[in-house]
Amino acid sequence: MIVAAALLALGPRPAAADEALARIRALLDAQPRLRAEFDQTRRSAELERPVLAHGRMLVWREAGVVWQIEQPVKMVVVLREDVTVQIDASGRRRTQRADHDAAAARMGRILGALLNGDTAALEQWFDVAPRMEGQRWTITLTPRRGAMAAFLKSMQVSGDQYVRSVAIDEANGDSTQISFRNHRDAAPLTSEEASLLGVP
Amino acid sequence: MARPASILWAGISVAAAVAAALLLGRYAPVQTDLLALLPATERSAAAERAVAAMRDAAGNRAVFLIGEEDAASARRAAGLFAAQLRGSGAFTSVQLEVPDVDPQRFTAAHREFRFGLLTDADRAVLADGSFDIEQWLLRRLNDPFRTPLGGTLSQDPFGFFDNFIASLPYRHLRFDLDDGLLVVRGETKGARGIHVLVSAELAGSAYDDRIQRSSIAAVAAAETAVHRLAPQAEVLRAGAVFFAESARSSAERDVELIGAGSLIGIVLLMLAVFRSVRPLALGLLTVLTGLGAAVSVTVLAHGEVHVLTLVFGASLIGEAIDYSIQYFSLYAGAGPQWEPKRGLAAVRAGLSLALATSALGYGALMLMPFPAVRQIALFALAGLLAAYLSVLLILPELLKRPYAGDIGRISRPASRLLEWWSARVGPKPAAAVVLTLLVLCVPGWLQLRADDDVRALSSRPAALLEQEARIRSLTGVELGARFFVVEAATAEAALQAEERLTARLRPLVETGELAHYHAVSSFVPSAARQEENRQLLRKNLELDGQRLAEKFRHIGLKSAAAGNLAAAYRESEGRLLTPQVWVASPTAAAFRHLWLGRTGESFASVVVPAGAADNRALEALGAEIPGVTFVDQAASVSRLFGQYRRNLSYGLGVALLLVLGLLSWRYGLWGGAAVLLPAVLGMAAALALGGYAGSAATLFNVMALLLVLGVGVNYSIFLIEGRARAGTTGIAVALSAATTMLSFGLLAFSGTPALAGFGATLLAGIAVTVLGAPLSLSLLPPGARQ
Numbered sequence: 014m015i016v017a018a019a020l021l022a023l024g025p026r027p028a029a030a031d032e033a034l035a036r037i038r039a040l041l042d043a044q045p046r047l048r049a050e051f052d053q054t055r056r057s058a059e060l061e062r063p064v065l066a067h068g069r070m071l072v073w074r075e076a077g078v079v080w081q082i083e084q085p086v087k088m089v090v091v092l093r094e095d096v097t098v099q100i101d102a103s104g105r106r107r108t109q110r111a112d113h114d115a116a117a118a119r120m121g122r123i124l125g126a127l128l129n130g131d132t133a134a135l136e137q138w139f140d141v142a143p144r145m146e147g148q149r150w151t152i153t154l155t156p157r158r159g160a161m162a163a164f165l166k167s168m169q170v171s172g173d174q175y176v177r178s179v180a181i182d183e184a185n186g187d188s189t190q191i192s193f194r195n196h197r198d199a200a201p202l203t204s205e206e207a208s209l210l211g212v213p
Numbered sequence: 214m215a216r217p218a219s220i221l222w223a224g225i226s227v228a229a230a231v232a233a234a235l236l237l238g239r240y241a242p243v244q245t246d247l248l249a250l251l252p253a254t255e256r257s258a259a260a261e262r263a264v265a266a267m268r269d270a271a272g273n274r275a276v277f278l279i280g281e282e283d284a285a286s287a288r289r290a291a292g293l294f295a296a297q298l299r300g301s302g303a304f305t306s307v308q309l310e311v312p313d314v315d316p317q318r319f320t321a322a323h324r325e326f327r328f329g330l331l332t333d334a335d336r337a338v339l340a341d342g343s344f345d346i347e348q349w350l351l352r353r354l355n356d357p358f359r360t361p362l363g364g365t366l367s368q369d370p371f372g373f374f375d376n377f378i379a380s381l382p383y384r385h386l387r388f389d390l391d392d393g394l395l396v397v398r399g400e401t402k403g404a405r406g407i408h409v410l411v412s413a414e415l416a417g418s419a420y421d422d423r424i425q426r427s428s429i430a431a432v433a434a435a436e437t438a439v440h441r442l443a444p445q446a447e448v449l450r451a452g453a454v455f456f457a458e459s460a461r462s463s464a465e466r467d468v469e470l471i472g473a474g475s476l477i478g479i480v481l482l483m484l485a486v487f488r489s490v491r492p493l494a495l496g497l498l499t500v501l502t503g504l505g506a507a508v509s510v511t512v513l514a515h516g517e518v519h520v521l522t523l524v525f526g527a528s529l530i531g532e533a534i535d536y537s538i539q540y541f542s543l544y545a546g547a548g549p550q551w552e553p554k555r556g557l558a559a560v561r562a563g564l565s566l567a568l569a570t571s572a573l574g575y576g577a578l579m580l581m582p583f584p585a586v587r588q589i590a591l592f593a594l595a596g597l598l599a600a601y602l603s604v605l606l607i608l609p610e611l612l613k614r615p616y617a618g619d620i621g622r623i624s625r626p627a628s629r630l631l632e633w634w635s636a637r638v639g640p641k642p643a644a645a646v647v648l649t650l651l652v653l654c655v656p657g658w659l660q661l662r663a664d665d666d667v668r669a670l671s672s673r674p675a676a677l678l679e680q681e682a683r684i685r686s687l688t689g690v691e692l693g694a695r696f697f698v699v700e701a702a703t704a705e706a707a708l709q710a711e712e713r714l715t716a717r718l719r720p721l722v723e724t725g726e727l728a729h730y731h732a733v734s735s736f737v738p739s740a741a742r743q744e745e746n747r748q749l750l751r752k753n754l755e756l757d758g759q760r761l762a763e764k765f766r767h768i769g770l771k772s773a774a775a776g777n778l779a780a781a782y783r784e785s786e787g788r789l790l791t792p793q794v795w796v797a798s799p800t801a802a803a804f805r806h807l808w809l810g811r812t813g814e815s816f817a818s819v820v821v822p823a824g825a826a827d828n829r830a831l832e833a834l835g836a837e838i839p840g841v842t843f844v845d846q847a848a849s850v851s852r853l854f855g856q857y858r859r860n861l862s863y864g865l866g867v868a869l870l871l872v873l874g875l876l877s878w879r880y881g882l883w884g885g886a887a888v889l890l891p892a893v894l895g896m897a898a899a900l901a902l903g904g905y906a907g908s909a910a911t912l913f914n915v916m917a918l919l920l921v922l923g924v925g926v927n928y929s930i931f932l933i934e935g936r937a938r939a940g941t942t943g944i945a946v947a948l949s950a951a952t953t954m955l956s957f958g959l960l961a962f963s964g965t966p967a968l969a970g971f972g973a974t975l976l977a978g979i980a981v982t983v984l985g986a987p988l989s990l991s992l993l994p995p996g997a998r999q
Contacts, residue, residue, distance in 0.1 A: 053355060053357065055354055055355065057366055059365065059366040059367050059770065059771055059774060060366075060769050060770055060771065061766070061769050061770065061771055061772075062769050063769070064351075064354050064355065064768065064769050066351075066354075066355040080357070080358070082355055082356075085351050085355075086347075086348050086351035086352055086355065088352050088355075088356065090356070090358055092358070101348070101352065102345075102348055103343060105338075105343075107334065157391070157392055163317065164362075181357065185365055187366070189357055191357065
């Protein structure tokens with residue numbers, strides 16, 4: 014959820030910050046549907062060495078996100094406004110429907126707000142600080158007081174016309190670094206993707 | 214000189230009236246809790262206690278959601294609202310800010326027991342052999358969407374505890390913690406908005422009218438203040454106090470309307486008939502002694518008076534005055550020859566018989582195991598007996614001077630009318646009238662249907678119901694109107710029964726028939742289940758061997774972590790999370806009421822299902838598991854109403870036979886039947902009119918029929934007993950019926966559906982009975998007693 018927010022969201026901020034965000038949003042708005050590959054590095058004091066993973070991401074702004082890890086383990090997470098689905102390597106699905114599960118609903122609501130460019134949603138959760146350096150930009154999301162602050166220190170999202178990287182710093186010192194490459198237009202969807210996202 | 218008995222009764226009456234005034238005015242033991250009127254509805258004692266506990270859990274609390282379009286405005290409005298409530302002093306505590314919750318600390322109580330705590334989904338994987346250590350470790354490590362509630366990587370490397378915490382019923386609550394406030398995001402007034410939760414603890418019982426008054430006033434003032442600041446703000450409320458207050462004020466309006474209406478009506482009628490203040494004043498005196506005795510006796514017997522009893526009591530005014538009317542008619546008819554003692558002798562038999570029949574009617578109600586009905590019946594009996602004694606003992610002392618007016622101006626026409634009737638309408642035409650009436654009734658009876666809905670007892674305002682429904686849908690909080698009670702000899706057995714139950718509920722959740730359920734066993738698995746979970750983990754993780762360390766190393770986790778995990782597992786051997794431990798832990802906060810704990814010889818808990826599933830399906834499902842009872846209080850009460858409606862219908866038949874016996878003793882069998890006939894006609898017509906009007910037959914209509922019998926039969930008795938002075942007797946009967954119809958007719962306008970139906974049936978029944986009363990003159994065999 015945190016990453017999804019970071020990937021898509023450009024939170025609201027007044028004055029200069031607003032202007033920066035508007036520019037960043039304009040950059041990203043040109044690509045509402047895209048695919049990319051990602052490499053993920055997980056670091057923790059409890060790990061002998063960083064754990065690496067890679068996979069593919071699909072963003073379809075009206076519908077949701079498909080996050081697909083291929084190495085070192087196969088798993089798919091589908092984040093939609095109405096439902097969250099996890100599929101493990103053996104094909105076992107875990108579905109949480111937003112209308113019966115408030116936690117899933119919360120996740121879906123934020124995501125939905127993000128997908129629709131509703132910047133008001135993010136500031137309910139984060140302080141949003143944008144920074145521009147030429148064509149490159151960075152947004153720092155810091156959780157506001159509340160339960161999320163107990164396990165999340167901050168997130169940094171940076172990119173140019175695409176999101177290039179996301180860094181997550183957890184409160185316990187663990188961190189996750191995700192970098193994206195090979196961005197391209199997402200269309201057309203495969204039939205499996207379409208069914209996962211509920212797109213006709 | 215007055216007789217000692219009269220003086221004594223006068224003293225008792227004054228004492229009772231003063232006591233009643235003090236009781237109602239100063240100490241206000243007026244009960245407004247409608248459910249206090251009901252007998253035990255549930256089959257088992259544990260179920261009864263569960264019902265009470267669930268009511269208490271929500272009872273003395275008021276909950277508000279303050280909605281605005283944006284967060285800042287909502288915070289401001291809620292802050293003002295809470296400050297206003299605090300300033301009012303009407304609540305013992307008002308909560309707006311909540312302390313920041315650290316998820317780690319929140320779940321700490323469960324952590325030491327974590328090896329025994331698994332979600333059903335994880336159990337299934339561990340049990341079916343498809344668990345793969347490496348895959349699970351890698352998923353836990355690489356899933357960026359996971360929120361690590363369960364602890365650090367080495368504490369919970371597979372995420373089992375994480376999953377368990379995430380599966381707790383808290384996920385059904387839609388609250389977010391936003392900068393120290395609990396908020397829900399949803400719609401406000403049709404647009405997207407945010408609501409802030411404010412909750413307040415009442416300074417006493419929600420059914421205490423002083424508490425009601427002060428808290429309702431405080432809420433109204435706070436709402437006004439919020440709307441001055443933010444006209445758009447939405448203020449939603451929920452809490453027993455709001456419904457109780459609305460029921461009380463509705464009942465108070467009824468008491469005022471019926472009390473004032475009957476009094477004014479009686480005053481006007483008495484003045485119109487007797488054209489003298491004396492009968493009026495003395496008549497009101499008998500009513501007053503009746504009411505005073507009624508309140509005092511009821512409080513003595515029940516410790517309080519229910520507000521519905523008072524509503525009913527207000528309508529008793531019209532009945533209590535009947536006895537004195539009989540006496541006055543005789544007094545007025547006697548003119549200058551008035552002799553109090555002789556007058557008394559002339560009415561005593563009729564009055565005694567009338568009191569006896571009323572007592573039979575109310576006495577039958579006393580036998581019902583309904584506290585409400587018993588209280589009303591006791592109230593009526595005490596009131597009527599006191600009014601009767603006042604007529605016999607006080608009126609002759611106070612009414613010594615002969616009547617100065619001339620009752621003849623109205624009694625003569627009445628007398629001519631009755632003479633005409635007696636001369637012209639013989640048994641045959643009378644029988645024809647009776648048959649015609651009964652035939653006319655038949656289609657009405659056929660349209661009659663029964664309705665035992667509990668809502669007859671209360672008028673729940675739609676606005677409040679809607680707000681409550683909005684709060685429920687916004688927050689996901691279930692108020693628990695229906696639930697399962699699980700009862701067993703030990704806490705462990707109760708948890709195991711819960712697990713058998715929830716295993717049956719889960720398929721309903723999957724099909725969407727249920728949204729979810731709340732159960733203690735979701736937090737605290739049974740000891741057997743915890744041990745089973747530990748064994749599943751030991752087997753799948755191979756905690757005893759070296760393989761786990763190898764896998765850890767292979768993936769990149771520090772291999773010492775595997776040893777630490779195994780050590781933590783061994784160390785927690787024999788440690789069990791119990792309901793006692795859970796109840797004291799922070800995760801119990803919003804769900805503590807589910808554990809009823811030791812109740813007498815057994816342990817009990819509550820499982821609350823949420824969703825649309827059919828009551829009957831849930832009941833059937835619960836019935837299959839020993840120790841589990843499905844409780845739907847609304848349905849239980851309705852079932853009870855139905856049962857008593859049927860029982861009382863049989864009781865009505867028995868009462869008819871008893872009254873017939875009583876009447877036969879004086880008038881012979883045929884004579885008795887003739888005297889009883891008008892009341893039977895009145896009952897038949899009241900039922901038929903209900904059918905024609907499309908209203909349903911409820912328990913309360915049957916109760917009203919019982920009183921049509923008890924009161925209506927008096928009119929025939931009075932007419933027959935007073936045949937010698939037909940004119941004044943006729944006037945007296947008409948006046949009695951008019952006052953009774955006036956007060957019970959006003960009851961038909963009560964805001965409480967049960968009382969309104971009761972009043973309407975009585976009104977129709979009494980009207981037909983009094984109009985039909987002359988029929989008993991026609992049908993009375995000539996040989997019947999004078």
